Amino acid sequence: MYKNEFDNHIRNKTVSNSFVFFGESHFLIDMYTKMLTNIEDANILNYYHDEYDFNSAKAHLSQGSLFGDRNILVIKSEKKIPKKELDTLLELTHKNGDNIFVYAYYGSDHKSYNNAKSFAKTQTMNVRFFHPKEYEAQNLLSQIAHEKNVNIDKYTLSHLLKIHNGDIALCANEIDKFRIFDREVTTKDVDALVYGLGEINLDDFTKKLLEKKDFKEDLQNILEHGEDEIRIISALTSYLTQLYMFNIYIRINGAPNALEILGYPAPKFVVEQKAAQAIKIKPAAFYRLHELLLESELKMKSSHVDKSAILLSTLIKLQKTL
Template sequence: MYKSELDKHIQNNSLSNSFVLFGESSFLIDIYTKKLTDIQDASTLSYYHDEYNFNSAKAHLSQASLFGGQNILIIKSEKKVPKKDLDILIDYCEKNRDNIFVYAYYGSDHKTYNSKSAFGKTTAMSVRFFNPSQSEAIFALSQIARDKKVNIDNYTITHLLNIHHCDIALASNEIDKFRVYDRTITTKDVDNLVFGLALVNIDELIKKILNKKDFRSELENILEHGEDEIRIVTAITSYLTQLYMFNIYIRVNGAPNALEILGYPAPKFVVDEKAALSIKFKPSTYYKLHELLLESELKMKSSHVDKSAILLSTLIRVQQLL
């Protein structure tokens, strides 16, 4: 099953008591492992990576809880636990519904578990987690911020995600930094605390490029602070895609609507700025720009190339197409 199905079981209180969690998103595997095992007064035994021992794991599920509550077994590993071990541990949960077993597999070989018949006729839930979409990542981070009593809106969360190139795990680690503020967090706060030096961010670089202004000092600044050339190209491509969505929406509806275009409300000045910039270019120009950027990204991914030279050449050609 997938995350959406597991969410429905959680909502309907129809969960099993044994789970195999795997997939592309380690962040979501961690989140749901904690969610499924966060039970007060339970007797919990956790194994991390090479610590796993079958005999002690089996003994933990087979004995009565020392605290008179539930026994919980958690195994987190990039290595596969033998299938026969899993079958036995799951069977202990089948026989005793007070037990809870979560196997969080962080490896990349998903074939063993990606099947409804993987665990026969047991009630074990095998769940695959894909990397979250942007809207899912924003929602997850807003939940984390709410739990930590950090007041931050979806626009600022998106800015934080963009800084970390949509890596939700890295972005979530930043939330604690904002607990020092007893007010709403702004994008300026994010720049100050996440960058540390309040570096010129990629959005400002992109706006200079698209307004046909000299961008070289900003580009040098970003590269000097360790930004990767390929990530700059993908950020520009993403920004242009967003502008194209504004362009299409405005041509069809006459005015922009951030909630329908982006999936979340954005400040009026941001919407006005993107709307004004988006209508400056024709659809054919967007097509040529995307084609150029995708070709350049492919070149950069080849071996033994000067990525900085390709990037500078690409950005100059972008301005020539505008």
Template sequence: MYKAEFDKHIQNNTLSNSFVLFGESIFLIEHYTKLLSNVADASVLKFYHDEYDFNSAKAHLSQASLFGDRNILVIKSEKKVPKKDLETLVDYCEKNQNNIFIYAYLGDDNKTYAKGFSKRATMAVRFFHPKHGEAVNLISQIAKQKNVNIDNYSITHLLNIHNSNISLAINELDKFRVFDTAVSTKDIDTLVYGLGEINVDELIKKVINKKEFKDDVKNLTEHGEDEIRILTQITAYITQLYMFNIYIRVNGAPNALEILGYPAPAFVVKEKAELSLKFKPTTYYKLHELLLDAELKMKSAKGVDKNAILLSTLIKFQNLL
């Protein structure tokens, strides 16, 4: 099954007591492993990677709990546990419904477990990388648990900083727990990057408005920003503007929820809508072609001067506008 169906079982309290979690998203596998094993007064035995021992695992599920009324076994590994072992451990759970067994497979052989337990009550769940909206919702839920007041727009900004890595974005939330007010993008730039005066969005706006930008690039790179990341963020920004452009030409007015997948502040929607209409579709095509070609040059050759490529690309960018 997939995440959506599994979430319904959690909501309806119709879960099995043995689980095989696998797929492309390590974050979601670990997130649900933690969720399923968080049972009060349970005796939990965890094996990580090469620690797995079948006899110890079997003994844990077969014995009476020393601390509560439930025994929980968690195996987390990139290596596949032998199928016979898994079937035996699952059988112990079917015999005793108080037991819980969670096998979190972190490897990349996803075909093995897709239908491997169809004859048992075990829930085998495949997790794909979360889409943007799903990632924002997950971080929003965790932020509420941590009493961090942050809206979806700022969460998106945080995700962009970490190249959509949910784990890294969540780790940053603890920095904002002392805030009494809502976390802004400026707060994120200051605490996460230490760039209180300049960020990539401001650089992009200067480039688009044909203003001088070299000092901004220098400031960003001196603070540890990578040229490739600056370039990919510019590409993402231009893609958003193109999406605004298309939507407005078809529908007459922008709708951030439909364009971006989340509600953005009104001033942001207004700004991007106005910028998006400055350029024709052919210009967007040329800009994307320029940016992607520059990214390829940066990534394909060792020892290349990435800063020089970035600067020359942004000059060419402005000439296309």
């Protein structure tokens, strides 16, 4: 089923006690997992990434709680659970109506769980979450802002979404920053507090830099639109730090894992793009690049300097170092 149908079940209080969540929006998968398992005094067992162990998961659902509380099992993984094991866990969940089991699948192979026949013989609700449309994203962010007592209208939330290229997870994390205001948040407040690392023009600009393409026209455009030189340096430093983390992880493990590198499950195309960029840069080069950017940022923070000239010189040196 899709989100709208599932929301109707929640409103009508006709939800099951076992769920398989999957799809393109990891933010919504996380949100609904938290919503359905946030039960006071529950006996909850969480598995992340490669922590999953079938025997202990089965034991958790099989045992009776010492104090008569609910047993909740949550498995979050990019890897599929073997079908026989998943069937067993679902069966155990249904034997006890107080049990709750949520399998949050972050992988990209949705065929197994997008088939109505997959769970036809069970009470399980399999829900596919697509990326929210703009108006849906605005409504979700508005709800989050309301819960955190942040006064912000949908026009300003739309501005925030544009800064982060529609990434609702990044936008949701920014809401906390606006709690410092005891008035309505404006677009100027958003610009002042949000770096906007997801902004599309800055993202394209960074790609051009790393590919050693001519960036001067893009740089002029970014500066003309009010971007600060120090913030550009900070954004580049953060981006390169992520690439360095990808580089190290791939060298050790052979393949990237966004959950372990970034702390959240990024879209597959983002992971592949950053992995491809990361492995092109040697570890020693990362050190020189960070040193260059940090020294330039320090110079810019000194008084009576031409920040634009320092920025241009730094970016030219950066491309030569790659």
